[in-house]
Amino acid sequence: MAQCLRQRVGLLRILSGQSCSSPSTIIFPLQQYNSSSLPSKTLFSPGRSESTVASNQLDSLSSSDSDDDHHQVLDFPGGKVGYTSEMRFIPESSEKRVPCFRVLDDNGELIKGSDFQQVSKEVAVKMYSHMVTLQVMDSVLYEAQRQGRFSFYLTTIGEEAINIGSAAALSADDFILPQYREPGVLLWRGYTLQQFANQVFANKADDGKGRQMPIHYGSKKLNYITISSPIATQLPQAVGVAYSLKMEKKDACAVAYTGDGGTSEGDFHAALNFAAVMEAPVVFICRNNGWAISTNISEQFRSDGIVVKGRAYGIRSIRVDGNDALAVYTAVQAAREMAISEKRPVLVEALTYRVGHHSTSDDSTKYRTLDEIEYWKTERSPINRFRNWVERQGWWSEQEETELRSSIKKQLLQAIQVAEKTEKPAITELFSDVYDVPPSNLAEQEKQLKEIIQTYPQDYPTDVPV
Amino acid sequence: MWGIIRQKVAAGGGSPVARIRPVVSNLRNYSSAVKQMMVREALNSALDEEMSADPKVFLMGEEVGEYQGAYKISKGLLEKYGPERVLDTPITEAGFTGIGVGAAYYGLKPVVEFMTFNFSMQAIDHIINSAAKSNYMSSGQISVPIVFRGPNGAAAGVGAQHSHCYAAWYASVPGLKVLSPYSSEDARGLLKAAIRDPDPVVFLENELLYGESFPVSAEVLDSSFCLPIGKAKIEREGKDVTITAFSKIVGLSLKAAEILAKEGISAEVINLRSIRPLDRSTINASVRKTNRLVTVEEGFPQHGVGAEICASVIEESFGYLDAPVERIAGADVPMPYAANLERMAVPQVLCFLYDSSIDGCYKFLVY
Numbered sequence: 001m002a003q004c005l006r007q008r009v010g011l012l013r014i015l016s017g018q019s020c021s022s023p024s025t026i027i028f029p030l031q032q033y034n035s036s037s038l039p040s041k042t043l044f045s046p047g048r049s050e051s052t053v054a055s056n057q058l059d060s061l062s063s064s065d066s067d068d069d070h071h072q073v074l075d076f077p078g079g080k081v082g083y084t085s086e087m088r089f090i091p092e093s094s095e096k097r098v099p100c101f102r103v104l105d106d107n108g109e110l111i112k113g114s115d116f117q118q119v120s121k122e123v124a125v126k127m128y129s130h131m132v133t134l135q136v137m138d139s140v141l142y143e144a145q146r147q148g149r150f151s152f153y154l155t156t157i158g159e160e161a162i163n164i165g166s167a168a169a170l171s172a173d174d175f176i177l178p179q180y181r182e183p184g185v186l187l188w189r190g191y192t193l194q195q196f197a198n199q200v201f202a203n204k205a206d207d208g209k210g211r212q213m214p215i216h217y218g219s220k221k222l223n224y225i226t227i228s229s230p231i232a233t234q235l236p237q238a239v240g241v242a243y244s245l246k247m248e249k250k251d252a253c254a255v256a257y258t259g260d261g262g263t264s265e266g267d268f269h270a271a272l273n274f275a276a277v278m279e280a281p282v283v284f285i286c287r288n289n290g291w292a293i294s295t296n297i298s299e300q301f302r303s304d305g306i307v308v309k310g311r312a313y314g315i316r317s318i319r320v321d322g323n324d325a326l327a328v329y330t331a332v333q334a335a336r337e338m339a340i341s342e343k344r345p346v347l348v349e350a351l352t353y354r355v356g357h358h359s360t361s362d363d364s365t366k367y368r369t370l371d372e373i374e375y376w377k378t379e380r381s382p383i384n385r386f387r388n389w390v391e392r393q394g395w396w397s398e399q400e401e402t403e404l405r406s407s408i409k410k411q412l413l414q415a416i417q418v419a420e421k422t423e424k425p426a427i428t429e430l431f432s433d434v435y436d437v438p439p440s441n442l443a444e445q446e447k448q449l450k451e452i453i454q455t456y457p458q459d460y461p462t463d464v465p466v
Numbered sequence: 467m468w469g470i471i472r473q474k475v476a477a478g479g480g481s482p483v484a485r486i487r488p489v490v491s492n493l494r495n496y497s498s499a500v501k502q503m504m505v506r507e508a509l510n511s512a513l514d515e516e517m518s519a520d521p522k523v524f525l526m527g528e529e530v531g532e533y534q535g536a537y538k539i540s541k542g543l544l545e546k547y548g549p550e551r552v553l554d555t556p557i558t559e560a561g562f563t564g565i566g567v568g569a570a571y572y573g574l575k576p577v578v579e580f581m582t583f584n585f586s587m588q589a590i591d592h593i594i595n596s597a598a599k600s601n602y603m604s605s606g607q608i609s610v611p612i613v614f615r616g617p618n619g620a621a622a623g624v625g626a627q628h629s630h631c632y633a634a635w636y637a638s639v640p641g642l643k644v645l646s647p648y649s650s651e652d653a654r655g656l657l658k659a660a661i662r663d664p665d666p667v668v669f670l671e672n673e674l675l676y677g678e679s680f681p682v683s684a685e686v687l688d689s690s691f692c693l694p695i696g697k698a699k700i701e702r703e704g705k706d707v708t709i710t711a712f713s714k715i716v717g718l719s720l721k722a723a724e725i726l727a728k729e730g731i732s733a734e735v736i737n738l739r740s741i742r743p744l745d746r747s748t749i750n751a752s753v754r755k756t757n758r759l760v761t762v763e764e765g766f767p768q769h770g771v772g773a774e775i776c777a778s779v780i781e782e783s784f785g786y787l788d789a790p791v792e793r794i795a796g797a798d799v800p801m802p803y804a805a806n807l808e809r810m811a812v813p814q815v816l817c818f819l820y821d822s823s824i825d826g827c828y829k830f831l832v833y
């Protein structure tokens with residue numbers, strides 16, 4: 001039952017915390033007690049202990065309420081609940097884990113009979129080239145950080161299918177609230193390589209005026225909110241955005257991304273609970289990539305991943321193969337439809353693997369094996385898989401691949417050069433945007449600072465514009 | 467003097483809130499033509515008028531709808547505006563604050579109510595990291611026109627986790643505006659200003675003031691009435707000492723000023739109204755006139771509002787001071803419950819003791 005999943009995930013270690021196949025899934029807990037604490041199983045029959053008298057009493061108590069229904073039913077706050085005299089605990093895990101929706105097999109062949117959304121050549125090629133662009137951008141910028149050219153970077157390597165597959169399924173009006181491993185969505189919507197470079201170098205041309213650390217980009221124009229470091233805060237915010245969209249009756253939804261670690265935050269609970277209660281059109285996409293820095297998912301939660309949590313909140317959910325771009329595309333498109341037309345939240349758990357380190361401040365070889373990383377990087381690469389499919393359609397070739405990669409790399413190196421040489425933001429940007437209208441104390445301080453700079457120009461760095 | 471007054475909420479689409487109830491006079495004199503209004507009604511009418519004027523304004527919080535508000539501040543609003551604009555939220559401060567901020571990101575104007583600001587601690591990440599800093603971090607792309615309001619500071623007999631004053635906490639954060647009304651005029655004018663303001667505003671009310679009545683002029687009752695943010699009000703003019711206070715303590719300070727007046731000391735009482743931005747010019751101008759400063763607050767002394775005011779005055783008006791600045795604050799202990807202990811933990815009635823041994827410094831005893 002968990003076999004296919006084990007293969008998919010690749011290494012037992014990741015599953016080690018899951019109790020899928022333990023005997024605790026047995027329905028009759030008394031048998032458990034018997035086997036551990038009492039001498040003989042046969043002395044007790046499961047479920048029904050002494051009191052046939054007691055259970056008769058119970059039956060007679062409740063039968064007065066609903067005489068047409070021979071199953072006893074009672075009105076509790078929250079709705080009618082059926083009774084049972086058999087003491088059953090809902091097991092902590094199902095015998096079978098929730099299956100994972102996919103459309104392309106490991107080699108990129110379309111599985112016969114799959115539910116999938118056909119994409120045109122144009123869309124497919126756009127999707128593929130964006131996945132490649134994302135990968136190249138990450139690799140080059142990561143190296144640039146290692147060379148000391150800026151302070152920080154984090155990559156999305158291994159999760160390109162989730163980024164681009166989901167982005168392609170959404171409309172430009174859908175409002176994105178990312179965690180931080182979703183630059184692909186911004187890329188898809190038209191954020192240029194130069195803009196990305198400007199942001200990491202925090203120069204004058206940065207849309208963010210150099211206010212934020214690298215990878216904290218955002219664009220109001222592209223409906224992608226500026227990235228905020230605290231984990232999962234974007235989840236309840238997404239519900240608020242969705243509520244606004246609903247009030248405005250827009251044909252759009254809010255889309256919030258989080259990782260597996262983010263689902264441990266209190267905000268995850270509040271957001272999902274609220275979204276269901278408020279009937280907000282929001283799609284929650286959880287990138288379950290196996291790791292939250294060095295915390296493996298078995299240390300993060302003990303549930304069957306995140307997909308099963310949806311039901312606890314009354315939210316429709318699906319588990320999808322995050323490394324299958326077409327499956328992600330299909331599932332997110334369907335989720336979006338449901339969210340908007342039915343005004344409900346939807347949860348999409350995309351299983352994938354974080355191939356890169358958490359960030360440039362992390363060395364993941366310290367807590368996981370090189371073999372594991374290599375396996376997911378090569379044999380389970382979402383890019384190779386999608387490439388196989390696109391090529392099989394006759395829409396892509398080796399030559400185009402080479403051309404694309406060298407072109408992107410060239411553009412990136414150019415963008416980095418330009419970004420590095422561009423001036424830093426002017427000093428006036430230190431004081432602006434704290435409030436809508438600059439307050440008098442800051443205006444005064446800015447004036448004083450400018451006066452001091454004018455008086456002592458030799459003590460002021462030449463490469464910082466005033 | 468007892469009187470019966472029928473009160474009407476001002477026009478602007480509001481349904482008349484007819485109240486017939488006895489009115490208790492406070493220390494001031496007022497003519498029978500001036501209306502009395504409770505702070506609770508002032509807040510309610512401000513919310514009502516702003517919601518009526520702007521369909522983007524909506525209210526959310528625990529018990530604000532069906533229950534009419536934990537302190538009845540949102541009474542009648544659910545009935546009038548419906549469940550889409552008055553949202554009863556599940557019990558999750560972090561959740562609904564985050565949701566409010568998200569709605570503000572997208573262009574709505576939420577008014578988020580905390581049952582008490584003590585509970586805002588569970589949401590403070592969203593207030594500071596998601597609301598206060600967003601405009602700056604996004605280089606002006608994301609503005610957050612949100613108001614966080616609720617009772618703040620000590621009530622009566624509610625213990626440590628229901629009595630904390632958060633004025634100093636929020637006022638230290640650039641990107642937030644922090645207001646604290648005293649009278650009904652303050653409540654109306656400042657809440658309207660807060661709702662109209664494009665920046666996130668923390669609006670600190672006081673539970674014990676909700677039931678207090680203050681005279682309000684016709685101008686205050688008008689639906690366009692609004693007070694400027696960042697301006698303090700001189701509640702009582704004086705020439706011998708400047709007393710700064712906000713919220714409930716303003717009332718206490720005015721009583722103290724009366725007592726001082728009998729001793730021949732003329733105290734100037736400043737109602738701060740706005741904790742951030744602090745009206746430093748009014749405070750300094752006053753100290754330059756009186757040459758003495760006493761700051762009074764309910765909150766804890768260390769890093770309190772008074773500390774900031776003292777620093778500001780020393781920096782800008784040092785030469786004008788005839789005596790060291792004095793701070794009066796709540797006791798540096800978590801608020802105890804027992805009534806006698808609670809009384810000792812907050813400034814109560816200010817009493818004056820002239821201590822000639824300290825070269826003419828007016829010393830205040832708090833008991």
